[in-house]
Each structure stands twice: as C-alpha cells, then as structure tokens.
Amino acid sequence: MRRKIYTKEQILRAAYEVVATEGFAGFTARNIAKRMGISTQPIYLEFKNMExxxxxLLDLIFSKLKNEIFPVPHTGDKVIDLGLNYINFAKQHHNLYLALYVDEEGGGKKMHDFSFNYFSTLIENDPQYEGLSREQxxxxxxGTWVVVTGLASLASSGSIxxxxxxxxxxxxxxxxxxIAVNETVN
Structure with missing residues (x-):
C-alpha cells in the first residue's frame, strides 16, 4: 500500500486553522494532527519542533499581513490606512488577532518587531512623513499602535x-x- 505524504504547506495550513480558531493555547502537534486526521509523526518529520x-507559521502570517491585508488603500495616508486595516483585521479575524497580538503565548516580540519594521518601511518611503528621525x-x-490596538480590541470584542x-x-x-509634540521638542 502506498503511503500518503503530507507536505509542509498542508501542515502549515492546518496549524493556521488551529491558531485562527483556538489561538496559540490550542497550538499543539496533537491538535494540528487531529485537524488533518493524521498522527503527529508527519509534523515532526517536516519541522524540528513546535517552535x-x-x-x-508566523512568517507565513507576516507575509499575508504585509502583502494582502495591511497595504489596502483607503484614505491615501499610509499610516491611517494601516490603522484601518489593522482594525478591520481584528474585527474580521477576531480569534487570530487575539492569538497574534494579545495572547501571551502568541507572536510576542517577533510580532512587535514585524509590526515596527513594516511601519518603519512604510513611513521611510512616504514623502508625507519624510524627515522624521528614527526616534520620531x-x-x-x-502612539498609533496604542490607539489602533485599543480600537481594534474594543471593536473586535463588540464593546464599541x-x-x-x-x-x-x-x-x-x-x-x-x-508630530506636533516632536516638532516642539526638536
């Protein structure tokens, strides 16, 4: 009998589905394997460990956020558009948003670094924000992260x-x- 082969992509898709529905609390080899209807062995053949x-998985999610979700234009101001897209993501993908940005088992520092690097690249390539120092x-x-995260959390939970x-x-x-505070300080 021929053995069925499970690809890295299939395992990543199942892992994404687990995190999107159960958060990182449900991110176990057993739960991913159960979703696929397999044993855990193929997971450990494709990946060194769960980390x-x-x-x-986080790299895959970052790519999707960077290329499909965050760059959608709304207003012409890339910072505002990013904030709107972040909030819309939180509302449309509530569990995944919580898993990535709120859950202590989630993306943590890697998520913050991705967000800051994406934001920095966006700002540095936008004439509207040219001349801002790294500190600014x-x-x-x-500042914008705090505001949009508050809005995203409250809106995605239905509180507002x-x-x-x-x-x-x-x-x-x-x-x-x-920007006004930065201009008066400098």
Missing part, C-alpha cells in the same frame, strides 16, 4: 462600534499630536 513550526518614527509607531470616519479622525488626531 520551528510556530516560527514558520518609533514615537509615531508607539465606531464608524470608519470616527476611526480615521482618531488616528489622524493621534498622528497630528505626536
């Missing part, structure tokens, strides 16, 4: 339901305030 699988970019990232115009206004005021 290796988690890192590859960090401050702008932290702001309109897109209200979200845009809050993000724009945050950007303006941070």
């Amino acid at each position: 290796d699988l988690k890192n590859e 970019i960090q401050t702008l990232h932290t 339901n702001p309109t897109q115009e209200q979200i845009i206004s809050l993000i724009q005021r945050t950007i303006n305030n941070i």
Whole structure:
C-alpha cells in the first residue's frame, strides 16, 4: 500500500486553522494532527519542533499581513490606512488577532518587531512623513499602535462600534499630536 505524504504547506495550513480558531493555547502537534486526521509523526518529520513550526507559521502570517491585508488603500495616508486595516483585521479575524497580538503565548516580540519594521518601511518611503528621525518614527509607531490596538480590541470584542470616519479622525488626531509634540521638542 502506498503511503500518503503530507507536505509542509498542508501542515502549515492546518496549524493556521488551529491558531485562527483556538489561538496559540490550542497550538499543539496533537491538535494540528487531529485537524488533518493524521498522527503527529508527519509534523515532526517536516519541522524540528513546535517552535520551528510556530516560527514558520508566523512568517507565513507576516507575509499575508504585509502583502494582502495591511497595504489596502483607503484614505491615501499610509499610516491611517494601516490603522484601518489593522482594525478591520481584528474585527474580521477576531480569534487570530487575539492569538497574534494579545495572547501571551502568541507572536510576542517577533510580532512587535514585524509590526515596527513594516511601519518603519512604510513611513521611510512616504514623502508625507519624510524627515522624521528614527526616534520620531518609533514615537509615531508607539502612539498609533496604542490607539489602533485599543480600537481594534474594543471593536473586535463588540464593546464599541465606531464608524470608519470616527476611526480615521482618531488616528489622524493621534498622528497630528505626536508630530506636533516632536516638532516642539526638536
């Protein structure tokens, strides 16, 4: 009888589904194998360990966020658009959002580093924000991150339901305030 072969991509897809529904608390070889209807052996043949699988899964998610979700234009201001896309992601993929950004077992430092690097590249290549120092970019990232994470968490849980115009206004005021403070300090 011919043996069925399970690919790395199939395992990553099943791992993604587990995290998207159960968060990283459910991220076990047994749960991933159960979702695929297999034993855990193929998982350990493709990945050194669960940390290796988690890192590859996060890289896959980062690629999807970077190329498909975060760059969707709405207003013409890339920082505002990123904030809107982050909030929309949280609302549309509530469990995955929690797993990545809130859950202590989630992406953690790797998630923060990805977000900061994405944000920095976005800002550095945008004439609207040219001339900001590395420190100012960090401050702008932290300030907007706090505001959009608060909005994302509250909106994705159903605690608030702001309109897109209200979200845009809050993000724009945050950007303006941070830039104004940076200009008075420098």
